[in-house]
Amino acid sequence: IGPLFVHAMMRHLVRSLEDIPLFENTAVTVGSFDGVHVGHRTILERLRVSARARGLSSIAITFEPHHRIYFGREPRPFLLTDLDEKLALLGETSVEHTLVLPFDGLLAGLSAREFLERVLIDRLGAKLFLVGHDQAIGRDQVRGPKNVARSAKGLDLDLETVPPIDAGGAPVSSTRIRTALTDGETTVALALLGNPYLLTGKVVHGDERGRQLGYPTANIALDEPYKLIPAPGVYIATADVLDTPTGDAQVRAMLYLGTRPTFDDSRTVVELFLMDWTGDLYDTRLRVSIYARIRGDMRFDGASELVERMRRDEEITRTWFDERERCMMKLSM
The missing domain is CATH 2.40.30.30 (Riboflavin kinase-like)
Incomplete structure (x- = not known):
């Protein structure tokens, strides 16, 4: 494997919510994408396929810093990727745009519905939101597709759910990879990462x-x-x-x-x-x-x-x- 190849993905590093570029007709997914592991890549490929089927542009939204760092919940090193590494790995996927939002007091203060309406719809022109099976959004931590659908009720936004990606009898997750790396189970960790x-x-x-x-x-x-x-x-x-x-x-x-x-x-x-x-x-x-x-x-x-x-x-x-x-x-x- 040579140096990481970054395709013609457009990166948008945003200083504030007001600086989010305006888009029209997009399909969006949101996540920390720490490690950009095989589960993330499956979600992003699903985003590409669904966006293309509907004639939409695809956008992956991530955050800097990680929310656990912002809230002071993690005193020890835990990140699988720093921002540059994450963007390089996301560049290997077929997503057209990656948007890096600042995780600050303003963003952390948005409810799930406010995030869907003010960020996804008003700024990004989202028509489709790809939701992870256990994803939580907003200060009210609305979790899971059914609850997110309730928050999106009445909005011009379709939801699509991505089921968990299993490997070795358990869901692929950044937490599972962190444990494997810490325990010296490098082969397991790399298989879950996919890189x-x-x-x-x-x-x-x-x-x-x-x-x-x-x-x-x-x-x-x-x-x-x-x-x-x-x-x-x-x-x-x-x-x-x-x-x-x-x-x-x-x-x-x-x-x-x-x-x-x-x-x-x-x-x-x-x-x-x-x-x-x-x-x-x-x-x-x-x-x-x-x-x-x-x-x-x-x-x-x-x-x-x-x-x-x-x-x-x-x-x-x-x-x-x-x-x-x-x-x-x-x-x-």
Whole structure:
């Protein structure tokens, strides 16, 4: 998988409700879309199909910041995607417009009916509203298709319901993915996401311990303080170098997340060993894509034992990429 492809989706980042652009004849869905997982993608594909059948334009509405951050309900990192990552992933879908609304006091104060009337109908010209099976809207937290339909009574707005998307006997949800990532069940999390897990941030100076061990690493300060960091361990990854003058350059990499217990460090670090890479990356932004977890975090008796294990991790990582490349070549034949 190369750098994320963004189609000709129109992005609209709005400062206030009064700045919402005016549309006519649209089909709309609303959500946090945290992770843009397979459930979200199913909803967005349904939106595309329903909009096209009715001759409407499709709009996905999301919010910044996340409502749990605005209300102070989440003291710990929990986001599966920061805003840039979310927009990049939404750009892979076939939705024509993505509208990012500011989640502020004015928006939070709208009732469900006020949101439907003032935002969806008056500003966006919505004729169709695609409603999730457990979706809640408005300060009155009107939840579920039947209750939303009551709030929309008398409005010139059709509703269409999307049933839950199941995988492995349970609905796909951002909460389920967060739990899998935190528990080290990376394979499960990635299957529910439908794409690699992303981490984006700037390369900063570290203590250069990796360089001393023969594995120089890029220490990454994440852009989003609420970004969820998966379970400690070593991961197979790639890095997109976002600030190169010629465009994105993707590099095979080995990612470490943890507190470096061998050196009695207490800080959680995000360290990336870029394979076959030379050059200065300080102050460069990287987007890391996680593909698999090799192992959990471990305490070693000393630096030599750690290096020996890192060599094994590198071998596993290179083999994984080589096998992946061979499979892709077979598929292209």
